Amino acid sequence: MRISELAAASGAPITTLKFYLREGMLQRGRSTSPTRAEYGPEHFDRVKLINALINVRGLPIAKVRKILSIIDAPQGDPVEAMGSAIGALPPYDVAHESADYPHAEAAIKSLGFTFDPNFPATRHLEAALEGLDHAGLEWNKNILSRYRDALIPLAEAELVPMKGMDTQEAVTYAVLGTALYEPVILAIRRLAHRQLVETHVPKIDPETPDVRG
Amino acid sequence: MRISELAAASGAPITTLKFYLREGMLQRGRSTSPTRAEYGPEHFDRVKLINALINVRGLPIAKVRKILSIIDAPQGDPVEAMGSAIGALPPYDVAHESADYPHAEAAIKSLGFTFDPNFPATRHLEAALEGLDHAGLEWNKNILSRYRDALIPLAEAELVPMKGMDTQEAVTYAVLGTALYEPVILAIRRLAHRQLVETHVPKIDPETPDVRG
Numbered sequence: 324m325r326i327s328e329l330a331a332a333s334g335a336p337i338t339t340l341k342f343y344l345r346e347g348m349l350q351r352g353r354s355t356s357p358t359r360a361e362y363g364p365e366h367f368d369r370v371k372l373i374n375a376l377i378n379v380r381g382l383p384i385a386k387v388r389k390i391l392s393i394i395d396a397p398q399g400d401p402v403e404a405m406g407s408a409i410g411a412l413p414p415y416d417v418a419h420e421s422a423d424y425p426h427a428e429a430a431i432k433s434l435g436f437t438f439d440p441n442f443p444a445t446r447h448l449e450a451a452l453e454g455l456d457h458a459g460l461e462w463n464k465n466i467l468s469r470y471r472d473a474l475i476p477l478a479e480a481e482l483v484p485m486k487g488m489d490t491q492e493a494v495t496y497a498v499l500g501t502a503l504y505e506p507v508i509l510a511i512r513r514l515a516h517r518q519l520v521e522t523h524v525p526k527i528d529p530e531t532p533d534v535r536g
Numbered sequence: 537m538r539i540s541e542l543a544a545a546s547g548a549p550i551t552t553l554k555f556y557l558r559e560g561m562l563q564r565g566r567s568t569s570p571t572r573a574e575y576g577p578e579h580f581d582r583v584k585l586i587n588a589l590i591n592v593r594g595l596p597i598a599k600v601r602k603i604l605s606i607i608d609a610p611q612g613d614p615v616e617a618m619g620s621a622i623g624a625l626p627p628y629d630v631a632h633e634s635a636d637y638p639h640a641e642a643a644i645k646s647l648g649f650t651f652d653p654n655f656p657a658t659r660h661l662e663a664a665l666e667g668l669d670h671a672g673l674e675w676n677k678n679i680l681s682r683y684r685d686a687l688i689p690l691a692e693a694e695l696v697p698m699k700g701m702d703t704q705e706a707v708t709y710a711v712l713g714t715a716l717y718e719p720v721i722l723a724i725r726r727l728a729h730r731q732l733v734e735t736h737v738p739k740i741d742p743e744t745p746d747v748r749g
Contacts, residue, residue, distance in 0.1 A: 334670065371671050379667030402734050409726060414719070434724075436731045444726035451719035454592030457547065458584050458712055462720070469693060470724050473686045478728040480682060482736075497729065499671055505722055506627065506664035507675070511647075511683050512721070513622060513657035513714065515691040518649045520710075521615050523695075 326352070329362045333370040340370065346384070348373055348391055372499060380502045386411045390498055397490045404490055405497045410443030412502050426452035433464040434471045539565070542575045546583040553583065559597070561586055561604055585712060593715045599624045603711055610703045617703055618710045623656030625715050639665040646677040647684045 330337045343349035349369055352360030369391075376382045376390065389411045397404035424440055427449035431438045439445060455462045481500055485493050543550045556562035562582055565573030582604075589595045589603065602624045610617035637653055640662035644651045652658060668675045694713055698706050 368672075375667060375671035379663070379670060402730060405733060406730065409729075431727060434727075436727055437734060439730070442727070442730055444723045444730070447719060448723035448727065450592070451716070451723055454588060454716050454719070457592060458588035458716055459581075460712060460716055467720075467724070469690065470721060471728065473690050474721070474725050474728050475732075477682065477686050478725060478732055482729065482732055485733075497733075499673060501726065501729070503664070503667050503671055503673055505725075506660060506667070507680075508683060508687070508721070508725070509718055510657045510661035510664055511680070512687045512691060512718075514644060514647075514649055514655070514661065515684065515687050516695065516710065516714070517615060517619065517652070517655055517657070519688075519691055519695055520618060520698075521650060 324362050325359065326362060329366055329370065333367055333374065335370050335374055343370065343373060346388070348388060368495075372495060375499060375503060380413065380506075382412070382502075386415075394491055394494050394498070397494055401490045401493055404494050406439075406442045408494050408498045409501050412498065414447060424449040426456070430462075430464075430467055434467060537575050538572065539575060542579055542583065546580055546587065548583050548587055556583065556586060559601070561601060581708075585708060588712060588716060593626065593719075595625070595715075599628075607704055607707050607711070610707055614703045614706055617707050619652075619655045621707050621711045622714050625711065627660060637662040639669070643675075643677075643680055647680060 324332065326337055326340055329335075330340055333340075335343075340349065344351060349366060352362040352366060355361050373387060373391070376387045377384070382390075390408050393404055393408040393411070398407070422440070424445050427445050428438050428440075430448060430452060431445065452462055481504065485496055488496060537545065539550055539553055542548075543553055546553075548556075553562065557564060562579060565575040565579060568574050586600060586604070589600045590597070595603075603621050606617055606621040606624070611620070635653070637658050640658050641651050641653075643661060643665060644658065665675055694717070698709055701709060
């Protein structure tokens with residue numbers, strides 16, 4: 324397809340596509356004449372990915388470029404490549420200065436997971452557990468296991484489509500899935516709280532005088 | 537306790553406590569002399585809450601002030617007060633211009649939840665589902681139910697400590713729990729993915745030549 328057709332199909336204006344091309348984020352099409360290039364499904368997928376990261380999750384261009392460079396030339400094994408790519412997703416403002424993760428290490432080992440200090444979520448967990456400590460909210464092996472037990476079946480189902488993908492496809496899928504399903508999960512959790520509170524707290528009828536006082 | 541003891545106990549410097557007092561975020565202590573005031577456990581709890589919102593979740597002061605004003609004078613029923621307070625937590629940059637939430641409405645009803653367009657997570661879900669659509673990622677009743685079924689038992693366990701709390705305590709707990717457990721959940725989900733990928737992807741031994749090529 325031509326660039327105008329790619330724009331129509333992907334929902335990104337031609338000027339945006341030209342920006343992606345100039346920035347090297349979108350690979351050039353196959354030249355069919357000095358002024359014309361042909362784009363295929365791989366270009367379409369790439370535009371969808373860039374749009375999702377920029378427009379849906381609000382990532383800065385520099386982070387998108389980093390994710391794309393990992394997808395285009397994944398270094399190390401798939402676990403490492405996925406870790407680096409997902410590490411370029413928010414949160415960015417995780418306050419944790421030391422390179423030690425004592426809370427996260429204890430928590431991760433108690434969950435039966437591999438402790439990997441280089442995996443960015445390890446730092447996120449450390450900061451999150453420190454935050455609970457500072458606020459005086461409880462966390463312990465039992466509470467964390469409850470989260471693990473609920474999240475593992477979800478994570479397993481989320482990984483099913485990755486079977487048979489090569490590293491590049493798998494990293495793309497992992498980034499998109501992490502970036503776009505996290506907001507779904509947080510929204511459903513908040514809605515579940517609302518639903519449970521609504522169901523359990525008796526509605527006070529403003530017409531009925533409060534007889535307790 | 538005196539302000540210096542409150543500082544030591546809460547981990548917030550005296551200058552920070554004075555800032556909270558000046559801004560009306562922390563209630564004044566009980567005056568015991570013209571230059572001295574006495575602080576109690578309610579002040580300690582308030583400082584912990586403010587610190588968690590500002591330092592752990594990185595909320596702007598204006599949002600913290602909004603949450604505190606809802607806690608101090610909750611309007612409407614508990615569901616409404618909790619909705620408003622939690623609505624002052626991130627995400628703030630949810631791009632959704634219309635006041636209609638067609639995707640979220642269909643999704644929420646399919647989950648058997650009450651559709652409430654005024655509950656902020658409804659808007660978050662709309663934006664999240666639109667994001668999946670734009671990226672060409674699938675979502676349907678079955679996928680969403682999988683998330684609901686995993687999250688409902690967690691949400692139920694999270695609400696247990698709220699039994700017997702009055703609205704003010706319940707709103708405080710809901711805000712803190714939402715703000716501080718969301719990062720834990722996202723980190724554990726990313727760690728679960730890492731763990732599952734590590735377990736299922738055979739590690740390539742760099743010493744062994746790749747016989748596939």
